[in-house]
Amino acid sequence: MLHESHAELARWGAAAVRESFAAYQAEFKHVTRRAKLRFELRDWRGTQADALERLELRARCIAHAVEELRGVLGAAASDPLLREQMKSDYERDLYDRLDPELAKSFFNSVTRRIFGTIGVDPRAEFVATGVDPQPTVAGARIYRTHPRQGTTEALIAALLRDYPFAAPFRDLEGDARLAAAELDAYLRDSDDARPLESVELLKSVFYRGKGAYLVGRIRRGDSVSPFILPLLHGDGGIYVDAVLLSPHDASIVFSFTRSYFHVEVDHTGELIAFLKTILPQKKTSELYIAIGYNKHGKTVLYREIVEHLAHTRDRFEAARGDRGMVMVVFTLPSLDVVFKVIRDRFAPPKSVTRQEVMQKYALVFRHDRAGRLVDAQEFEHIVFERARLAPELLDELLREAGETVHADHEHVFIRHMYAERRVVPLNLFIRERDEWSARDALLDYGRSIRDLAATNTFPGDLLLKNFGVTRTGRVIFYDYDELCLVTDCNFREIPRARDDADEMSDEPWFYVGENDVFPEEFIHFLGLPEGLRGSFLASHGEIMTAAFWRRMQELHRAGEIVDIFPYRESQRLRRVGR
Numbered sequence: 001m002l003h004e005s006h007a008e009l010a011r012w013g014a015a016a017v018r019e020s021f022a023a024y025q026a027e028f029k030h031v032t033r034r035a036k037l038r039f040e041l042r043d044w045r046g047t048q049a050d051a052l053e054r055l056e057l058r059a060r061c062i063a064h065a066v067e068e069l070r071g072v073l074g075a076a077a078s079d080p081l082l083r084e085q086m087k088s089d090y091e092r093d094l095y096d097r098l099d100p101e102l103a104k105s106f107f108n109s110v111t112r113r114i115f116g117t118i119g120v121d122p123r124a125e126f127v128a129t130g131v132d133p134q135p136t137v138a139g140a141r142i143y144r145t146h147p148r149q150g151t152t153e154a155l156i157a158a159l160l161r162d163y164p165f166a167a168p169f170r171d172l173e174g175d176a177r178l179a180a181a182e183l184d185a186y187l188r189d190s191d192d193a194r195p196l197e198s199v200e201l202l203k204s205v206f207y208r209g210k211g212a213y214l215v216g217r218i219r220r221g222d223s224v225s226p227f228i229l230p231l232l233h234g235d236g237g238i239y240v241d242a243v244l245l246s247p248h249d250a251s252i253v254f255s256f257t258r259s260y261f262h263v264e265v266d267h268t269g270e271l272i273a274f275l276k277t278i279l280p281q282k283k284t285s286e287l288y289i290a291i292g293y294n295k296h297g298k299t300v301l302y303r304e305i306v307e308h309l310a311h312t313r314d315r316f317e318a319a320r321g322d323r324g325m326v327m328v329v330f331t332l333p334s335l336d337v338v339f340k341v342i343r344d345r346f347a348p349p350k351s352v353t354r355q356e357v358m359q360k361y362a363l364v365f366r367h368d369r370a371g372r373l374v375d376a377q378e379f380e381h382i383v384f385e386r387a388r389l390a391p392e393l394l395d396e397l398l399r400e401a402g403e404t405v406h407a408d409h410e411h412v413f414i415r416h417m418y419a420e421r422r423v424v425p426l427n428l429f430i431r432e433r434d435e436w437s438a439r440d441a442l443l444d445y446g447r448s449i450r451d452l453a454a455t456n457t458f459p460g461d462l463l464l465k466n467f468g469v470t471r472t473g474r475v476i477f478y479d480y481d482e483l484c485l486v487t488d489c490n491f492r493e494i495p496r497a498r499d500d501a502d503e504m505s506d507e508p509w510f511y512v513g514e515n516d517v518f519p520e521e522f523i524h525f526l527g528l529p530e531g532l533r534g535s536f537l538a539s540h541g542e543i544m545t546a547a548f549w550r551r552m553q554e555l556h557r558a559g560e561i562v563d564i565f566p567y568r569e570s571q572r573l574r575r576v577g578r
């Protein structure tokens with residue numbers, strides 16, 4: 001029986017979490033709403049500041065709630081009946097919320113911390129929240145339907161006019177004409193001969209970096225396909241920069257290697273269900289993460305993993321590729337996710353500490369990921385069934401990461417790990433694929449380093465094994481322990497040797513500071529295949545010069561903000577020479 005005083009505390013606790021959640025959502029929306037203004041004013045510095053502010057918001061609200069609840073609940077927090085009661089009190093008040101799934105995962109975050117939950121406690125916390133959000137009748141309200149008109153141009157002009165930006169379009173009719181030509185060509189070339197019936201466009205605009213994205217779908221009979229218009233705001237006003245229509249292009253816009261969108265929405269489940277119709281390959285978790293509800297997305301990812309485990313029989317095993325010196329990396333063959341556990345000790349030459357490694361992952365979390373840095377979700381206190389781990393993997397985890405991983409007869413407990421999307425390590429890709437694919441990948445590897453440099457990121461360890469190839473064929477980076485800001489490095493030329501003894505010396509004969517980097521040396525340890533070296537150097541040779549990196553430093557020190565757009569130059573509507 002729940003003691004009356006504990007029942008009272010449970011009621012109070014539920015109300016306290018409810019208020020904290022409401023405050024978090026209010027603040028989240030407040031910051032998110034500013035994105036429109038920033039775009040209209042071309043205030044890119046403000047955009048960056050908002051992104052940071054929003055990333056830190058949830059942790060701050062949770063910490064505040066935890067402190068308050070701990071203070072009031074005291075020893076009563078250990079009463080399992082109180083925990084159950086608090087959950088049911090909280091749930092009763094969710095019926096009129098449009099975002100109950102977010103409210104539930106917020107509750108879980110707070111109470112897990114207070115109760116010190118390990119694994120999952122279904123009596124005290126919500127399970128299976130929001131894995132499969134369903135569109136409801138209210139659905140029609142989150143998007144507008146633009147029926148087919150006399151011309152595609154008229155249709156696009158009409159839908160652009162529906163977005164009341166407080167800044168003018170540079171040439172709305174001209175954009176509509178160009179965009180219509182793209183759309184018509186796409187429809188003409190597609191396998192589906194049915195005519196376009198309508199464009200259904202989300203009312204909420206997706207803001208990220210310098211871009212504002214109108215996101216929707218084309219309807220032809222019972223089938224839908226993506227329709228995304230990236231808008232930019234230049235000197236002369238707002239303009240449509242591209243028309244993205246293929247599932248491939250849409251997937252890149254919503255990639256897990258991008259920073260999160262700022263998009264104002266009340267009915268989150270509804271929005272996710274809509275996005276799923278044009279991005280069927282993406283997991284629900286990835287979509288929540290993409291719109292900035294990353295911690296909720298993480299909870300959903302956990303559920304997706306649990307459900308996946310329940311329906312499969314394969315075992316966790318070491319990820320393919322070279323073993324990491326800092327991380328033990330493992331995966332389930334049937335699931336495209338890898339898990340990374342920090343080793344207890346790192347062999348030389350690694351001189352970082354666990355703390356520093358975690359700081360690097362935190363740095364990436366806050367930084368513009370530029371479409372080139374994989375998003376890593378941090379998990380604590382995870383439990384897997386022991387039988388699901390291959391024995392060699394379990395041995396390695398216990399031996400190499402015994403401070404983080406424990407096991408009993410039935411379970412394996414992991415105190416801390418990162419989860420991220422699995423890609424194909426670039427060293428394997430180049431070794432295993434045909435020469436053309438390998439060359440393409442290597443060229444994109446060079447572009448990847450350039451994109452990172454343009455957004456003030458120096459990967460630190462440029463070896464091919466630290467990059468991977470995504471489903472859409474893009475080369476991205478995933479090994480963060482040596483990553484740093486370009487502006488924090490000292491890029492140097494190798495001094496000329498004074499004599500033969502210098503030349504022959506194994507050790508550098510000149511002073512090397514802690515942050516010194518010698519780009520001329522990169523080529524010697526990258527181990528590029530002989531046949532591909534020439535074409536790589538022809539396109540990206542300047543990456544091997546200190547001058548290139550110093551130029552990047554100047555750019556950043558001058559305060560320039562470069563945005564790497566999620567589509568190719570050749571997809572831009574008004575590209576040079578057109």
Ligand SMILES: Nc1ncnc2c1ncn2[C@@H]1O[C@H](COP(=O)(O)OP(=O)(O)OP(=O)(O)O)[C@@H](O)[C@H]1O
Pocket residue numbers: 319320321322323324325326327328329338374420421422423424425461465466468478479480481
């Ligand atoms: N997202 C991923 N998808 C597929 N494989 C991955 C992924 N992340 C890591 N791996 C594999 O695990 C290996 C080790 O991972 P990672 O490079 O992150 O760890 P590390 O210990 O920091 O490595 P290093 O010793 O190079 O510093 C990689 O070389 C790669 O083979």
Ligand SMILES: [Mg+2]
Pocket residue numbers: 324325465466479
């Ligand atoms: Mg590595």
